Amino acid sequence: MVIARRSLLWMVSLLALIGVYTLAARLVSRPDILPPTEEIATAFGALLGRGVQLGGGGEHAHHQHHPDSQQMETLLQEGVTLQAALAVTTGRVLFGLAVGLPLGALFGLLLGASRRADDYLHPIYILVRSVPPLAFITYIMLWLGHGEAHRLIPVVYAVAVTMVIPTYHGARDVAGKYVEAARALGARGRLLLLKILLPASGPAMVGGLRYSLAIAWMTAVGAEMLMAENGMGNLLVGGGMWSSRLQTRSDPAVIIVGILALAAAGWAMDACAKALGARLTRWARA
Amino acid sequence: MSWTRVRRAVIGLVAASVLYVLAAELGRGRLPDRIWLGAHYVENVQLLPTWRSLLEEGTFLIQSNILVESVVVSTRRVVLGLLLGSIAGILLGLLTGAASRLEALADPWVTFFRFTPALALLPLYVVWFGYGESSKVLLIATNVAVITFLGAHHGVRGVPRVYLDAAAALGADRWLQFRKVILPAAFPSILASIRVATGLAWVTIVVAELINAQMPSLGYLLALAGAYPRVPNMLIGLATVGALVLVFDLLALLLHAWGTRWMERAA
Numbered sequence: 001m002v003i004a005r006r007s008l009l010w011m012v013s014l015l016a017l018i019g020v021y022t023l024a025a026r027l028v029s030r031p032d033i034l035p036p037t038e039e040i041a042t043a044f045g046a047l048l049g050r051g052v053q054l055g056g057g058g059e060h061a062h063h064q065h066h067p068d069s070q071q072m073e074t075l076l077q078e079g080v081t082l083q084a085a086l087a088v089t090t091g092r093v094l095f096g097l098a099v100g101l102p103l104g105a106l107f108g109l110l111l112g113a114s115r116r117a118d119d120y121l122h123p124i125y126i127l128v129r130s131v132p133p134l135a136f137i138t139y140i141m142l143w144l145g146h147g148e149a150h151r152l153i154p155v156v157y158a159v160a161v162t163m164v165i166p167t168y169h170g171a172r173d174v175a176g177k178y179v180e181a182a183r184a185l186g187a188r189g190r191l192l193l194l195k196i197l198l199p200a201s202g203p204a205m206v207g208g209l210r211y212s213l214a215i216a217w218m219t220a221v222g223a224e225m226l227m228a229e230n231g232m233g234n235l236l237v238g239g240g241m242w243s244s245r246l247q248t249r250s251d252p253a254v255i256i257v258g259i260l261a262l263a264a265a266g267w268a269m270d271a272c273a274k275a276l277g278a279r280l281t282r283w284a285r286a
Numbered sequence: 287m288s289w290t291r292v293r294r295a296v297i298g299l300v301a302a303s304v305l306y307v308l309a310a311e312l313g314r315g316r317l318p319d320r321i322w323l324g325a326h327y328v329e330n331v332q333l334l335p336t337w338r339s340l341l342e343e344g345t346f347l348i349q350s351n352i353l354v355e356s357v358v359v360s361t362r363r364v365v366l367g368l369l370l371g372s373i374a375g376i377l378l379g380l381l382t383g384a385a386s387r388l389e390a391l392a393d394p395w396v397t398f399f400r401f402t403p404a405l406a407l408l409p410l411y412v413v414w415f416g417y418g419e420s421s422k423v424l425l426i427a428t429n430v431a432v433i434t435f436l437g438a439h440h441g442v443r444g445v446p447r448v449y450l451d452a453a454a455a456l457g458a459d460r461w462l463q464f465r466k467v468i469l470p471a472a473f474p475s476i477l478a479s480i481r482v483a484t485g486l487a488w489v490t491i492v493v494a495e496l497i498n499a500q501m502p503s504l505g506y507l508l509a510l511a512g513a514y515p516r517v518p519n520m521l522i523g524l525a526t527v528g529a530l531v532l533v534f535d536l537l538a539l540l541l542h543a544w545g546t547r548w549m550e551r552a553a
Contacts, residue, residue, distance in 0.1 A: 013395060033414060119294035124302050130531035131524050132489040138512025139520055142321055142331060218403035222493055225405060236406050250409035259406050266401025 035253040043253035046072065047082040047235075071251040080235055086261055088231040092220045093213075093269075096155030101212065103156070104163025105205060111164070112171025113179070113197060125164065133158040134222045141227070151223045151231075158219040162212045163205070170204025171197060199281075206277030213273055217266050232262055310334040328515060335518040343518035355502035357526060360495065363419070363503075364487045364534075367426025371487075372480055375431035379438025379476075384468065400436060404429035404486075405493055412497055422494040429490045430483040437479020441472030473545045481538035488531045504530075 018037065025034040035043075111118045111125070133154035140150040175197050182196045224233025236258045237250070313334045321331050332339060347353040382396075408425055415421040445468050453463045495505025504527055511519035 017395065116294075119291050120298040123295040124298055126532065127299075127528060130528035130535070132492050132527060132531070134489060135492045135508050135524055135527055136520075138508075138515060139517070139524070141512075142328075142333060142515055142517065145322065214401060214403075217401065218405060218489075221403045222405045222489075225408070225493065226496075232406075236409055250413050252410055252413055255406070255410045255413075259402050259410075262406055263402040266403075270401060 039253045040256050044257045047257055049081045071254050082261055085232050085235040086265055089220050090265060092151060092155055093216045095152055096159045096216045100156040100159025101163055104160035105167045108164040108167025109171050112168040129161045133219050137223055137227055151228050154223045155216050155219045158215050159212045162215045163208045166204045166208030167201055170201030175200030202281045206281055210270055210273050213270055232258060307337055310336045332517050339518045344522050347522060356504045356507050359502045360491055360504040363422050364426060364491055366423045368430055368487050371427035371430025372434045375434030376438045376476055379435040380442055383439045383442025404432060417497055421497055425494045426487045426490045429486050433483040434479045437476045441475030442468055445471040477542040477545045481542060484534045484538045485531060
């Protein structure tokens with residue numbers, strides 16, 4: 001019942017938004033600023049690869065769909081499709097999570113569990129954390145060359161740095177009491193870590209995971225906007241090389257399609273994280 | 287904050303800087319200074335600049351006023367974006383949080399759009415608001431608004447029903463309830479979101495300042511340092527942004543402490 005009502009509400013809300021947008025676009029009637037809904041739909045179709053099939057080449061599709069879309073033209077010429085771009089970015093996000101989450105969680109546990117480590121390392125952590133991940137892309141490039149590293153490391157860094165704080169608070173504030181009690185009862189080492197510290201900091205870590213997800217998407221897309229030849233960020237800034245980035249006039253229809261795709265992917269991933277988190281922290285509600 | 291903690295913090299920071307200086311000295315002459323960058327070689331790269339070159343570059347950047355002006359310009363944009371964004375976000379969040387019917391309609395879109403990386407809006411903002419100041423400030427404001435909106439919304443939603451019933455039973459009208467119960471109870475959540483948003487605002491500015499990039503700005507300073515590439519310049523730029531993020535974070539923490547005074551009093 002509740003689920004049915006919720007999804008009905010979703011549908012109504014969705015249709016309402018599309019309706020309001022269509023109306024607004026018609027009233028403003030400036031397709032270069034608010035592209036009409038049909039144009040967004042055609043852009044979506046073209047980016048899925050149908051434009052290329054139909055036209056057999058960038059130029060043809062360009063004439064068909066967007067009379068003056070430089071961005072669409074470049075993208076189609078380069079053979080960029082929405083699904084491929086999304087897959088590449090998702091891969092980068094997943095890599096960032098796979099490496100960054102354990103790193104950040106381990107560091108957070110260390111700081112949370114050991115007073116001494118906290119005292120020595122926390123100030124350094126705060127300094128390191130303050131540097132925005134998108135700012136040091138070129139520095140990584142100098143060290144590791146022009147390749148995948150400078151797109152992946154910022155994501156790993158952003159995820160790790162974000163994950164530290166919730167884990168730290170989970171381990172120190174929540175698990176602290178349990179750890180003390182378990183120590184008094186004689187628990188040591190592995191037992192203490194696996195049976196007390198990890199489960200007790202779990203709920204806080206799941207919160208951190210969901211927050212890290214959003215940060216990972218943002219960093220991956222940002223890094224791609226700055227320096228990558230593929231992925232969603234590249235699609236959004238309209239392909240081309242670094243020197244011409246942000247110089248070509250963007251096509252709002254393409255960007256709206258890209259944003260919708262990113263929102264859907266992020267939402268789906270967060271739903272997975274939520275379900276996983278609920279399973280992993282069942283004990284907290286028991 | 288005990289003395290042991292201060293001493294240990296200082297030891298940790300000094301040890302980290304000594305390690306860096308040692309690495310830089312060891313690396314001098316051993317690290318490659320000619321680097322292949324995909325399309326061409328760049329010469330004379332100092333991967334780990336020594337103390338002296340950092341100091342030289344730093345004094346040049348400060349004496350030529352480049353650094354100070356960049357800091358002023360970028361900080362102004364961040365502050366403006368933070369103000370605009372948090373006002374809009376908090377007001378909207380309070381509204382949807384307090385009016386349950388509005389929430390039912392807004393909720394699908396809130397859950398959906400909170401996962402849009404706000405940076406993705408950058409090309410769209412260039413089309414909508416041009417290459418000038420407004421698109422940079424508005425990009426930051428949007429980023430901030432999304433976060434503070436969620437903070438305010440969930441803050442209001444999280445106010446225990448009992449508080450409201452108690453206030454109503456004591457005869458408080460809706461406005462008084464809002465002012466004396468909902469707002470203070472939602473404050474911790476709102477302020478926490480402001481703290482997150484300040485961090486994100488600085489991430490955004492690094493990219494936003496590549497729109498029609500011009501010199502007094504930290505984003506362009508970093509981009510130029512990367513394009514040449516000049517590593518001392520780059521590291522000083524990174525350190526400057528880091529220091530600013532730190533200062534803003536401290537300010538947000540102070541605001542948080544001030545806004546949640548009532549909790550300590552109640553305890």
